[in-house]
Amino acid sequence: MNPNNNFIYFFLALFLASSVYLFAIDSRYNSPDYNTDWYAVSFADPKSDRLDFVIENFSSQTDFHWEILADNTEKISQGDVGIQTGEKKELSPLVTVSDKKMTIRVSTGTDTQEIYKNMQE
């Protein structure tokens, strides 16, 4: 066999091995195995007065506590929810929206995230 053909096969085999390896690790940023220390809280409808919110869980914690505060002081609702790693859940609390700053505070372990809407005119 032509030794130059051997070089071509060798090069292609190395490139193949390299690229298969790089493909295998490229989606790690989406993988719970490599990315397990955070979660996100967001309003389901950011533009309306509704307070429905979503918790997306990328952490190893699965138990979340949430509370709704008016003007950051008056607790008007609260609850607990379990969300598996890599999943998300939309919550629709039954609260009367007042003419105040309405804050959703979500906590798990020692970490807390907040979102809010200013309802004042």
Add this chain to the structure above:
Amino acid sequence: MLEAITSQILFYAALAFAFFLPGYALLLAIFGKSKALNALERFILSFGLGIVSVDFLNFSLAGLGLPITRLSLSASIALLVSACLIIHKIRSKKAGLESGMAEEKLFDFSRHQTVLIFLLVFLTIFIKTAYLSDTVFPTATDMGHHMYWTQWMIDNHRLPDYDQMPDFIIGEQIPFGTIGLLSGASVFSAFPVITLLLVNLLGILTVFILALRIFKRKNIAILVLLFLGVLYAVASPQAKFVSGGVVGNIMGNLLMPLAFYFYYRSMEFFETGFAAEKSSRAFLALAIFTTFGLFYTHHLTAFILLFIFAMIAAVFFTANFKDWKKLLPALSRLVISPQVLATFFAGLVFFFLIFTPNYVKNSAVNTAVGAPSKETRVGLTMENLRSSIGEARIALGLLGIIILIAGFKKRNFGHSIILAWAVMIFLMSTQPHLLFINLPSNRIGNYLSYPIAILSAYSLYALFGTDKRSKTSERLASSGNLIRAGFIVVLTFVLVDGISDSASAFKDKTDLAPVAQTFDASSYLAQKTSSNDMILKDHNYITADSWMKIFLMRGYKYPLSRGYFKRYEDETKPREMCTLQMIASPDNAEARACFAETGTDFIMVNPRYDSAQFRKLKNFDQTYSSPGINIYYRNN
């Protein structure tokens, strides 16, 4: 799992079908199975020629008004390959084409040389892969910009017009768009980095065969693999540029050596006389074809190539001044031939009538020529060059220039190419005012490592090598301890400097959470907003923010971006201040006017740096929160 395997098989099939096959078929149509090209050369050259061929196929589809889809691309590539195979079939029936060339011995490597080549290629790929394993994720700003237009091409089935911006050139997107369309691979996968890695590797191999052809010394070519492939394998413009998505430079460093290879082969006959060989005109036609491909791919590389051409011509004609009466007729017989003129005029027709690059329409040349306008454009110092090219390589490379001049073979067109390539880029990057160049000097300096690597190999060989390949060790042994010790010292210095440069470039393990947070927030905004909303994001403190526009696909300049702070202070390039004001002081009068003018209603920032100013304002709601991203909505 099955989906991932299928996706990868499709990716490799697309690479082979779109890049290797058209180039290989083209070479087969032109040269048949003649010995003008070795099998290894055919493999290496096929890739670059395939990229240029696919560029022109895309232009043809666009010129005919056909949508660029998986079907149309596959059909046009199949048509080109079939046409080439038919031409090959017809031509192979004619006697002479297959047997007219002498048996090529240049590629008969000894067993030791073969083992060394395999080892060097292994190390090259291994080091680059190790570096890329921590940087393959979709985070690089430049890659994000390029992938936006790639996605645009995939979504819209036509070539992007870049909103008339001159900074993007079509040849930078077509290879990615073609692979994306043919294989269905996502721009968020590793496929752009892997494609660019392949371009980078084939560029190095192109320089390998170029050096082999010009110097006709196998050991010099092998040393080129050491200096360009293994040593400084990570530093710019190598693996760092691959992961950073510096597409133009990586592609330029494939196409420029490829063009030099073909130009050299077309002029190779001067080494033995003044009668062009049968293949000379074909090589010149391919050189012109590749040059047009380069002009369609990267304006900076093309600009540099023009300067190098000027110096090559000056060096070659000055060196051969006494023979000009024989030289000019020989050159005119070479140039005035059907295949050369047809390629040249076809290229011009494409360039000016079918698909003209934006940088030509927008006269980008005017901004590149003139007195240097900034401190970053006044030229690199030797210290700059030493750190960017590597101490050992620049020392041996500069020595190589002297040795090449001392042993200059005036009839060897390759000597003129190598000398002009190195000297012109050296001048352009260190003394731009002499040539009236107004471009960032470090961007030009990044091109210097290629010719300097060749010259380093040449000088190391000239110092310690021998013309009789099998007696290298004997010569070293018989030349006394001084030479042997000198060789060991120089080689150790080179290896330590080159490898330690790569070692220092390795990152700590990448924290992937910030990337995931940016993408999650981008996905949220893509779902919850429409093109009636205007989003402003921060580029300073958000990871992978340039990839956000691919989630939204609402225009290249959407969303608005607060750029690096220093850019707002650049007196030579005044810019709008709204993107700065709207995040820094959202409640001051200027910012309020900016909000009214731009219609900005969503702001995405890193809460560690930009949060307090929004929290105290009643007209902002915080609608999204994660450790790395907060999104604020302007509610009135």
